[in-house]
Amino acid sequence: MKGIIKLFKRFMPPYKKYVVLSFLFNIITAILNVFSMGTIIPILQVLFKVNTKSYEFIAWNTQGESIIDITLNNANWYFSQMIETHGGSKTLMILAAALVLLTLLKTGTAYLGSYFTIPIRTGVVKDIRNQINDKILQLSMGFFSEERKGDIMARISGDVNEVENSVMSSLDMLFKNPVLVIIYLGTMIILSWQLTLFVFVVLPVMGYVMGTVGKNLKKSSFEAQNKWGELMSQIEETLGGLRVIKAFNAESKISKRFHRGSDEFRKMSSRIARRQYLAHPMSEFLGTLTIAIVLWFGGTLILNDTGIIEAAIFIYYLTMFYSIINPIKEFSRSAYAIQRGLASMDRIDKILTASNELKELDNPKKISFKNHIHYKDVWFKYTEDWVLRGINLKIEKGSTIALVGQSGSGKSTMADLLPRFYDIQKGELMIDDVNIKDCTMHDLRAKIGYVNQEAILFNDTIYNNIAFGVENTTQAEVIDAAKIANAHEFIMATPEGYQTNIGDRGGRLSGGQRQRISIARAILKNPEILLLDEATSALDTDSERLVQEALEKLMKDRTTIIVAHRLSTIKNADIIYVLQDGQIVESGNHNTLFSMNGIYTKLCAMQGEV
Numbered sequence: 175m176k177g178i179i180k181l182f183k184r185f186m187p188p189y190k191k192y193v194v195l196s197f198l199f200n201i202i203t204a205i206l207n208v209f210s211m212g213t214i215i216p217i218l219q220v221l222f223k224v225n226t227k228s229y230e231f232i233a234w235n236t237q238g239e240s241i242i243d244i245t246l247n248n249a250n251w252y253f254s255q256m257i258e259t260h261g262g263s264k265t266l267m268i269l270a271a272a273l274v275l276l277t278l279l280k281t282g283t284a285y286l287g288s289y290f291t292i293p294i295r296t297g298v299v300k301d302i303r304n305q306i307n308d309k310i311l312q313l314s315m316g317f318f319s320e321e322r323k324g325d326i327m328a329r330i331s332g333d334v335n336e337v338e339n340s341v342m343s344s345l346d347m348l349f350k351n352p353v354l355v356i357i358y359l360g361t362m363i364i365l366s367w368q369l370t371l372f373v374f375v376v377l378p379v380m381g382y383v384m385g386t387v388g389k390n391l392k393k394s395s396f397e398a399q400n401k402w403g404e405l406m407s408q409i410e411e412t413l414g415g416l417r418v419i420k421a422f423n424a425e426s427k428i429s430k431r432f433h434r435g436s437d438e439f440r441k442m443s444s445r446i447a448r449r450q451y452l453a454h455p456m457s458e459f460l461g462t463l464t465i466a467i468v469l470w471f472g473g474t475l476i477l478n479d480t481g482i483i484e485a486a487i488f489i490y491y492l493t494m495f496y497s498i499i500n501p502i503k504e505f506s507r508s509a510y511a512i513q514r515g516l517a518s519m520d521r522i523d524k525i526l527t528a529s530n531e532l533k534e535l536d537n538p539k540k541i542s543f544k545n546h547i548h549y550k551d552v553w554f555k556y557t558e559d560w561v562l563r564g565i566n567l568k569i570e571k572g573s574t575i576a577l578v579g580q581s582g583s584g585k586s587t588m589a590d591l592l593p594r595f596y597d598i599q600k601g602e603l604m605i606d607d608v609n610i611k612d613c614t615m616h617d618l619r620a621k622i623g624y625v626n627q628e629a630i631l632f633n634d635t636i637y638n639n640i641a642f643g644v645e646n647t648t649q650a651e652v653i654d655a656a657k658i659a660n661a662h663e664f665i666m667a668t669p670e671g672y673q674t675n676i677g678d679r680g681g682r683l684s685g686g687q688r689q690r691i692s693i694a695r696a697i698l699k700n701p702e703i704l705l706l707d708e709a710t711s712a713l714d715t716d717s718e719r720l721v722q723e724a725l726e727k728l729m730k731d732r733t734t735i736i737v738a739h740r741l742s743t744i745k746n747a748d749i750i751y752v753l754q755d756g757q758i759v760e761s762g763n764h765n766t767l768f769s770m771n772g773i774y775t776k777l778c779a780m781q782g783e784v
């Protein structure tokens with residue numbers, strides 16, 4: 175219960191108006207239902223002619239009589255008058271018409287009651303999805319090495335749906351069923367408090383039995399949703415790696431892995447479903463049992479002619495009692511849905527409440543880049559082991575420095591630290607003596623152009639991919655950038671030129687084309703600092719020449735950090751730093767380094783660059 179109230183406080187405020195409206199119509203529906211069912215009393219009396227007493231009209235303000243007795247008496251008087259003047263059959267028709275009219279009204283208000291929950295349901299789900307999406311954009315890269323992408327997808331789809339169900343159920347639980355129960359119960363007490371007292375000795379027993387089924391449901395749901403996330407991750411991997419899977423004939427291996435997970439998920443969901451389905455027959459059986467007991471008890475009262483209850487009123491009482499059973503049953507069903515929803519909310523909250531490790535100051539410093547970038551005794555680790563161990567490096571404005579070294583030596587990591595994709599644990603990273611942690615990430619990243627090891631493109635047109643990082647750009651500027659990046663020609667050769675859609679992650683382009691587009695994107699941004707993480711994939715000589723040319727044009731007049739795999743591309747760099755196990759072990763320009771006969775020389779020899 176605490177759980178749903180918390181959930182409500184979090185997501186309901188924007189939709190308060192609709193909650194109130196829905197609540198209001200639920201009340202009206204319940205009252206109308208009491209009256210429409212009430213027509214059954216005179217109908218029975220007319221049909222069975224049970225009412226042989228004659229009635230006198232009692233003034234409404236008579237002392238010493240309860241208002242209920244007066245109402246019942248006067249209603250009876252009214253109907254006996256009606257039978258006298260119109261005859262039994264016509265009275266029946268009038269009563270039937272009244273029943274139809276009241277039912278029409280009742281179903282109408284019931285519809286409105288649900289109608290106003292629609293904006294709540296759709297709104298809450300939208301809000302949660304948007305919140306997750308925005309949080310994903312905010313979180314540091316570190317978060318995503320631990321969370322699997324498919325699992326996050328599962329939360330956005332499956333878990334949000336569970337929350338939706340649970341919010342709807344809790345609306346019923348808080349604003350509908352209690353209203354119905356209170357109004358019907360009130361009617362029952364008015365009709366016969368003795369009988370009602372009896373009923374309420376029987377009902378809690380039924381409630382207790384139902385409650386025991388619900389236990390552990392939250393835990394099982396949590397596990398099942400986790401498993402679902404795992405499966406989504408596998409699908410995501412399969413989709414991304416189809417080429418490799420096929421090339422290595424690994425279909426059956428991947429398929430087996432999926433089937434295994436899928437079977438486990440099935441077992442878990444079966445367990446949950448069994449428990450849920452059990453609820454229905456059980457409550458039906460227990461409901462009928464209670465009705466049977468009440469029928470027996472009330473019937474005995476009538477047969478003994480104690481004067482406590484009349485036959486027609488007893489039937490009406492039973493219809494009221496029958497009406498109350500449904501909302502009570504729904505309580506248990508809602509309780510299940512809510513438990514599942516809360517389990518899903520916990521999983522969603524793992525994303526929503528994840529703390530962002532990258533903090534920004536309240537009053538950040540302005541950043542300007544006039545002199546140098548300074549890596550000052552920088553230490554960094556992703557998880558356990560230090561990846562960078564005491565890096566010292568000063569990069570003068572306008573110079574080009576290159577980072578070389580074996581795979582895994584920490585080159586990309588060094589580049590990723592400058593735009594604060596990750597924060598360093600020890601040391602300082604400064605631009606002109608301003609620690610990059612002291613300025614806003616937005617300002618910092620505005621200065622930096624970034625061409626990644628894998629050209630990252632979006633499923634959009636070529637034009638939009640180039641214009642991605644820049645607002646208010648003109649067509650001419652985009653084309654200029656593409657020309658400098660040696661991309662204009664091949665773009666024009668595509669069917670729709672700049673408006674060609676490049677497919678998922680640029681899947682319709684070659685490796686070299688993708689790189690040139692991402693270079694054009696960096697050129698258009700015109701950054702002061704350029705980070706180039708060169709692709710490992712060897713391009714054919716022609717394509718390599720084009721990319722190389724494009725890069726050289728891009729590097730002109732900028733401060734560039736280039737992570738190089740092909741040493742041929744960095745011979746002109748001002749200083750080359752050789753990394754090994756997260757430390758700088760050699761530095762200098764190509765000629766000095768080469769003549770040192772150290773690691774650099776070996777690297778060159780490996781690449782045949784002697």
Ligand SMILES: Nc1ncnc2c1ncn2[C@@H]1O[C@H](COP(=O)(O)OP(=O)(O)OP(=O)(O)O)[C@@H](O)[C@H]1O
Pocket residue numbers: 319556557561579580581582583584585586587588627
């Ligand atoms: N997201 C990450 N989480 C944990 N460890 C990582 C992560 N990214 C890289 N590493 C580890 O950090 C080390 C340095 O990786 P980095 O990507 O900087 O190497 P690199 O020099 O760029 O290699 P390559 O030439 O292959 O691109 C590696 O040992 C790698 O295993």
Ligand SMILES: [Mg+2]
Pocket residue numbers: 585586587627707
């Ligand atoms: Mg790398």
